[in-house]
Amino acid sequence: xxxxxxxxxxxxxxxxxxxxxxxxxxxxxxxxxxxxxxxxxxxxxxxxxxxxxxxxxxxxxxxxxxxxxxxxxxxxxxxxxxxxxxxxxxxxxxxxxxxxxxxxxxxxxxxxxxxxxxxxxxxxxxxxxxxxxxxxxxxxxx
Amino acid sequence: xxxxxxxxxxxxxxxxxxxxxxxxxxxxxxxxxxxxxxxxxxxxxxxxxxxxxxxxxxxxxxxxxxxxxxxxxxxxxxxxxxxxxxxxxxxxxxxxxxxxxxxxxxxxxxxxxxxxxxxxxxxxxxxxxxxxxxxxxxxxxxxxxxxxxxxxxxxxxxxxxxxxxxxxxxxxxxxxxxxxxxxxxxxxxxxxxxxxxxxxxxxxxxxxxxxxxxxxxxxxxxxxxxxxxxxxxxxxxxxxxxxxxxxxxxxxxxxxxxxxxxxxxxxxxxxxxxxxxxxxxxxxxxxxxxxxxxxxxxxxxxxxxxxxxxxxxxxxxxxxxxxxxxxxxxxxxxxxxxxxxxxxxxxxxxxxxxxxxxxxxxxxxxxxxxxxxxxxxxxxxxxxxxxxxxxxx
Numbered sequence: 312x313x314x315x316x317x318x319x320x321x322x323x324x325x326x327x328x329x330x331x332x333x334x335x336x337x338x339x340x341x342x343x344x345x346x347x348x349x350x351x352x353x354x355x356x357x358x359x360x361x362x363x364x365x366x367x368x369x370x371x372x373x374x375x376x377x378x379x380x381x382x383x384x385x386x387x388x389x390x391x392x393x394x395x396x397x398x399x400x401x402x403x404x405x406x407x408x409x410x411x412x413x414x415x416x417x418x419x420x421x422x423x424x425x426x427x428x429x430x431x432x433x434x435x436x437x438x439x440x441x442x443x444x445x446x447x448x449x450x451x452x453x
Numbered sequence: 454x455x456x457x458x459x460x461x462x463x464x465x466x467x468x469x470x471x472x473x474x475x476x477x478x479x480x481x482x483x484x485x486x487x488x489x490x491x492x493x494x495x496x497x498x499x500x501x502x503x504x505x506x507x508x509x510x511x512x513x514x515x516x517x518x519x520x521x522x523x524x525x526x527x528x529x530x531x532x533x534x535x536x537x538x539x540x541x542x543x544x545x546x547x548x549x550x551x552x553x554x555x556x557x558x559x560x561x562x563x564x565x566x567x568x569x570x571x572x573x574x575x576x577x578x579x580x581x582x583x584x585x586x587x588x589x590x591x592x593x594x595x596x597x598x599x600x601x602x603x604x605x606x607x608x609x610x611x612x613x614x615x616x617x618x619x620x621x622x623x624x625x626x627x628x629x630x631x632x633x634x635x636x637x638x639x640x641x642x643x644x645x646x647x648x649x650x651x652x653x654x655x656x657x658x659x660x661x662x663x664x665x666x667x668x669x670x671x672x673x674x675x676x677x678x679x680x681x682x683x684x685x686x687x688x689x690x691x692x693x694x695x696x697x698x699x700x701x702x703x704x705x706x707x708x709x710x711x712x713x714x715x716x717x718x719x720x721x722x723x724x725x726x727x728x729x730x731x732x733x734x735x736x737x738x739x740x741x742x743x744x745x746x747x748x749x750x751x752x753x754x755x756x757x758x759x760x761x762x763x764x765x766x767x768x769x770x771x772x773x774x775x776x777x778x779x780x781x782x783x784x785x786x787x788x789x790x791x792x793x794x795x796x797x798x799x800x801x802x803x804x805x806x807x808x809x810x811x812x813x814x815x816x817x818x819x820x821x822x823x824x825x826x827x828x829x830x831x832x833x834x835x836x837x838x839x840x841x842x843x844x845x846x
Binding site: 359 | 589591597607658709
């Protein structure tokens with residue numbers, strides 16, 4: 312047996328999202344650990360994910376507004392077997408759809424919790440996970 | 454929208470699903486068409502239109518984005534109507550709809566709709582490439598998505614809203630396997646019957662799904678010929694009439710669906726019922742795209758075939774099984790027949806056609822005057838509903 316086979320190999324890095332022009336502020340705020348989403352002043356509503364117009368009214372006059380970071384689990388799955396190399400060390404992990412207090416829903420992992428305790432409507436709050444030189448929003452029990 | 458002149462499906466053929474490592478998507482296409490032409494007595498002039506779908510998408514290399522050109526040339530036809538189109542699992546239902554409109558417009562008398570599918574092995578990076586394809590590259594995939602984990606969101610929400618249980622999900626698999634045991638072309642034909650216990654004891658994948666809650670990845674393909682009524686009757690004394698059709702495109706990424714328990718199917722279904730002038734009580738059987746056990750359960754509700762929230766009880770009652778009051782997925786479903794990747798949206802349409810034509814062999818239903826076929830693409834994103842029947846009205 313050679314030594315290389317027994318050496319501990321760092322797990323492959325988790326995916327780092329690609330930054331599109333319209334979402335640059337979202338990722339910049341995330342890096343500062345702030346959950347900031349585009350906000351349509353016509354609809355008086357935040358929306359997710361970032362795009363150049365409001366998907367409810369096509370208004371292109373979009374401002375950025377910080378959210379409370381509070382939400383609840385809308386739905387979820389506990390993942391016991393994943394084909395993704397970068398997630399093997401996390402098994403079992405929780406993939407969830409989070410409904411933010413302000414309305415929009417987003418996908419995220421629920422971290423720092425017993426996977427058997429996760430349930431629909433569970434209160435969660437945002438935290439930020441480093442991915443390379445970026446940070447991505449994640450959630451944990453509130 | 455009303456039907457000016459009847460359209461019917463006159464000929465149908467499907468490969469037995471399997472693994473074909475020596476065949477690429479195009480080889481499968483040629484084999485599908487060879488089998489189709491061998492089964493039905495057709496001349497090149499009988500086929501005036503051609504619709505095909507890229508066969509390599511699941512592998513990430515869609516080098517066949519205009520596969521229809523190569524197919525019509527190789528077949529030896531010069532169609533008046535042809536395209537390569539793709540709407541995932543709903544592609545073939547939408548092919549029927551596009552073909553029917555072209556026929557009713559008088560552009561053509563017949564359109565061959567054909568599909569072939571490869572399914573990359575989960576273990577060779579296939580699952581990751583498919584996850585990238587069906588979840589948002591930026592806002593979903595970085596969170597460790599893959600296909601069962603995305604569908605599981607729908608199942609968990611249904612369980613929360615209606616008290617649906619994992620045992621009821623398992624009943625879908627049990628029922629579907631019973632049908633597969635009557636279909637010699639099903640990949641599980643000759644295997645053992647499933648039980649709720651076996652499904653629950655299979656290894657957990659993504660809660661609430663265990664292994665047997667997931668369809669079986671295979672490869673294959675199918676073809677059918679959509680025709681004007683006069684043309685159809687010349688080729689087949691009992692064609693399958695397209696009585697109603699509807700489509701609805703709801704979302705792409707599952708987290709963007711406004712509701713996970715009203716996901717767009719009810720809207721395509723309503724169009725189909727209205728066009729057919731039928732209501733759910735007129736339907737004898739259903740063929741429903743079932744990538745996972747949750748699908749037929751929610752779609753039975755959205756198709757109006759059982760009350761909202763009662764899909765679990767419906768399957769638990771045994772009504773969907775052979776001999777039951779309302780047969781569902783009589784070919785064995787993608788769960789037990791096999792899921793042929795890009796061509797998976799063919800299998801439920803093929804079975805609907807066969808039941809209406811009365812050529813479904815041992816599993817032929819006694820009563821198959823009208824059947825509903827629902828297929829969708831993406832993460833239950835875009836929907837096609839067809840109502841097929843034995844007579845034009």
